[in-house]
Amino acid sequence: MKTATDPAPAKRSRAAAAAAAAGTATGQAKAHDVVLKVRDLAVDIRTHRGTVRAVNSVAFEARAGETLALLGESGCGKSMTAKALAGIMDPVCDLADGEINLNGTDLAALTPKQRLKFAGPELGIVFQDALTALNPVYTVGTQLGEAFRIHRGLSAKEARVEAIDLMKRVGIPEPESRVNSYPHQFSGGMRQRILIAMAVALNPRLLIADEPTTALDVTVQAQIMQLLRKLREEGQMAVILITHDLAVVAEEADSVAVMYAGNVVESGPVFEVFADPRHPYTKGLLESVPVHLERGAQLKSIAGSPPELHDIPAGCVYQSRCPLVQEICCAERPALRPVSGAGTGPVGGAVTGLGAAVTGSALNVPSGNEPRPARAAACHFSEEINNV
Amino acid sequence: MLIYLRKRIASSALPLMVVIVGVFALARMTGNPASLYLPLNATQQMRDAFSARNGLDQPLPVQMADYFGGVLRLDFGQSLRTGQDAAAMALRAFPATLQLAATTMVLAILLALVVGCWAALKPNGIADRISSFVSMAAASIPDFWLAIVGIWVFAITLGWLPTSGVSGAGAWVLPIATLLLRPFGVLVQIVRGSMVSALSEPYIKLARSRGAGELRVVTHHALRNAAAPALTVAGDLTVGLVNGAVVVETIFGWPGIGKLMIDSILQRDFAVLQAAVLLTAVAIFALNILIDMGYALLDARVRPVTVKA
Numbered sequence: 001m002k003t004a005t006d007p008a009p010a011k012r013s014r015a016a017a018a019a020a021a022a023g024t025a026t027g028q029a030k031a032h033d034v035v036l037k038v039r040d041l042a043v044d045i046r047t048h049r050g051t052v053r054a055v056n057s058v059a060f061e062a063r064a065g066e067t068l069a070l071l072g073e074s075g076c077g078k079s080m081t082a083k084a085l086a087g088i089m090d091p092v093c094d095l096a097d098g099e100i101n102l103n104g105t106d107l108a109a110l111t112p113k114q115r116l117k118f119a120g121p122e123l124g125i126v127f128q129d130a131l132t133a134l135n136p137v138y139t140v141g142t143q144l145g146e147a148f149r150i151h152r153g154l155s156a157k158e159a160r161v162e163a164i165d166l167m168k169r170v171g172i173p174e175p176e177s178r179v180n181s182y183p184h185q186f187s188g189g190m191r192q193r194i195l196i197a198m199a200v201a202l203n204p205r206l207l208i209a210d211e212p213t214t215a216l217d218v219t220v221q222a223q224i225m226q227l228l229r230k231l232r233e234e235g236q237m238a239v240i241l242i243t244h245d246l247a248v249v250a251e252e253a254d255s256v257a258v259m260y261a262g263n264v265v266e267s268g269p270v271f272e273v274f275a276d277p278r279h280p281y282t283k284g285l286l287e288s289v290p291v292h293l294e295r296g297a298q299l300k301s302i303a304g305s306p307p308e309l310h311d312i313p314a315g316c317v318y319q320s321r322c323p324l325v326q327e328i329c330c331a332e333r334p335a336l337r338p339v340s341g342a343g344t345g346p347v348g349g350a351v352t353g354l355g356a357a358v359t360g361s362a363l364n365v366p367s368g369n370e371p372r373p374a375r376a377a378a379c380h381f382s383e384e385i386n387n388v
Numbered sequence: 389m390l391i392y393l394r395k396r397i398a399s400s401a402l403p404l405m406v407v408i409v410g411v412f413a414l415a416r417m418t419g420n421p422a423s424l425y426l427p428l429n430a431t432q433q434m435r436d437a438f439s440a441r442n443g444l445d446q447p448l449p450v451q452m453a454d455y456f457g458g459v460l461r462l463d464f465g466q467s468l469r470t471g472q473d474a475a476a477m478a479l480r481a482f483p484a485t486l487q488l489a490a491t492t493m494v495l496a497i498l499l500a501l502v503v504g505c506w507a508a509l510k511p512n513g514i515a516d517r518i519s520s521f522v523s524m525a526a527a528s529i530p531d532f533w534l535a536i537v538g539i540w541v542f543a544i545t546l547g548w549l550p551t552s553g554v555s556g557a558g559a560w561v562l563p564i565a566t567l568l569l570r571p572f573g574v575l576v577q578i579v580r581g582s583m584v585s586a587l588s589e590p591y592i593k594l595a596r597s598r599g600a601g602e603l604r605v606v607t608h609h610a611l612r613n614a615a616a617p618a619l620t621v622a623g624d625l626t627v628g629l630v631n632g633a634v635v636v637e638t639i640f641g642w643p644g645i646g647k648l649m650i651d652s653i654l655q656r657d658f659a660v661l662q663a664a665v666l667l668t669a670v671a672i673f674a675l676n677i678l679i680d681m682g683y684a685l686l687d688a689r690v691r692p693v694t695v696k697a
Contacts, residue, residue, distance in 0.1 A: 136689060182689070201598075
């Protein structure tokens with residue numbers, strides 16, 4: 001290794017090294033700066049029955065030190081969006097349109113080879129199932145150290161030191177000996193920690209966590225979410241948290257984008273969206289959360305399931321399940337448009353519990369250097385939802 | 389690891405004995421050597437004398453016990469044909485087979501890795517289709533036919549290569565090319581299949597998300613995971629070659645163990661046949677142990693757990 005003669009790299013401050021590796025001079029991002037701005041993102045899947053659009057004109061922004069939650073049922077395009085952002089889509093998927101502006105660079109315009117430079121130093125991703133996400137034939141030390149070897153040209157020995165350091169950071173006991181263990185020799189929670197360590201190895205500005213706790217039991221879930229929060233604050237990362245767990249969103253996220261059938265149907269600050277949903281889908285999701293229910297009482301749910309990607313209707317994507325559906329909903333797809341601010345509408349009974357939880361959590365509403373986009377919803381009747 | 393090895397070697401002893409008994413019994417079913425080695429008009433006394441000289445007059449169990457005793461003393465008897473030590477004949481023939489098998493397999497595995505990985509990069513792509521066609525054809529062409537056509541075209545018509553024998557590098561070309569095709573074809577398909585599934589694993593995506601380029605992803609992350617099935621099949625194919633590429637060795641007059649076995653069977657040269665079979669059996673057992681150690685080397689999950697006392 002060429003760098004083996006240089007004793008400095010392992011000792012350089014991590015942030016400075018990350019900045020140097022990324023070729024930028026800005027260092028750590030200031031809190032609440034916009035790190036990622038996604039516009040008109042569209043992903044197509046080539047299938048035997050023709051091309052389908054899995055993600056359609058998705059737009060959101062993620063800010064340093066904040067968590068953006070992508071919320072929605074399974075198959076709504078959340079993970080597809082995440083993979084598109086990280087540049088690791090399946091071979092049958094194409095980035096059809098859009099802009100992924102990460103700290104001034106449009107990732108969507110880069111070639112796959114150019115994107116490799118950003119994978120790691122600028123953007124990290126955590127998957128749901130840590131067992132399959134770790135390579136079974138290499139020690140965790142090798143895998144944790146790989147990012148350092150690729151992006152900073154460290155030797156195997158130096159990378160191992162970094163790997164041990166990372167394992168310490170994410171709270172894995174006895175990292176000096178565990179660094180030589182294989183993924184199958186760890187518990188599920190520890191594997192998830194390793195996965196997170198891998199994603200934050202080079203202090204990326206953006207961390208995408210794709211259902212990081214779905215495969216874990218509740219106690220471990222809480223630990224993992226706590227770890228993510230700690231790392232987010234330490235590194236002032238922007239976190240995109242993909243989940244269908246409303247409680248996690250309420251507790252962890254600053255803002256939320258609700259996705260349905262590949263479209264963002266509502267977005268805004270978590271507190272406002274949960275207290276006063278402006279899309280019937282959001283409202284339906286919130287009402288599905290059992291709060292103050294008697295034993296034996298009927299649980300609420302949204303009847304039906306999301307449409308097949310092959311036959312997404314021409315009008316509103318939610319029309320087949322919407323309690324408010326009108327003629328116009330079938331004729332015309334509502335655009336994601338700004339809706340009026342928080343607290344004006346009456347708060348639905350089922351939502352109160354969650355709303356209160358959000359109010360309790362530290363929600364630092366701040367002054368970024370860029371004005372925050374207004375709340376938005378894609379519904380023809382977004383003003384009337386809470387009157388139903 | 390040593391404990392594991394010792395256990396494996398010990399557990400190979402019983403199957404080896406079964407092999408010895410089987411070959412011993414089957415060889416004697418081919419008939420009495422006396423009728424081959426003595427003139428057609430030999431008298432019964434001459435036949436009895438021949439049998440007595442070679443211990444063939446004893447009842448089968450006694451013959452077998454004698455043989456086992458000999459094997460334990462590493463005495464495998466003498467060849468009826470040449471009078472030489474049977475073990476020496478087998479050992480002399482074996483290197484030729486091993487060299488042929490090793491060269492063939494190394495080439496087949498290397499070629500198959502390259503072609504298989506190349507095909508797996510874009511499933512159903514043009515490279516995949518071409519390699520699928522070529523490998524299917526390679527795996528299906530019968531070797532005796534190919535050997536004969538090879539001799540006809542390259543040795544007789546064009547005169548570029550010798551028809552048979554082991555003299556010079558040219559003599560290696562046709563036997564290796566003939567033997568290579570099937571293992572190559574089979575291995576390309578195995579490598580391609582396991583690479584396609586390895587490349588679709590989440591850990592490959594994650595490796596890409598760390599900035600690993602295409603070459604690194606293929607050679608570093610996917611290949612090692614895809615190697616186990618290829619190793620199994622390569623081992624199996626190697627067994628076939630070590631066992632004496634009987635047909636190819638015979639056609640090309642390659643002085644290997646396969647040819648020795650065929651000659652011994654035709655000549656009812658029991659001692660040599662038994663020695664040759666035993667030798668290849670030992671080699672195959674050793675190969676299997678090596679393959680299992682290969683798995684362990686590739687993947688920590690199949691490593692034998694050694695409990696420290």
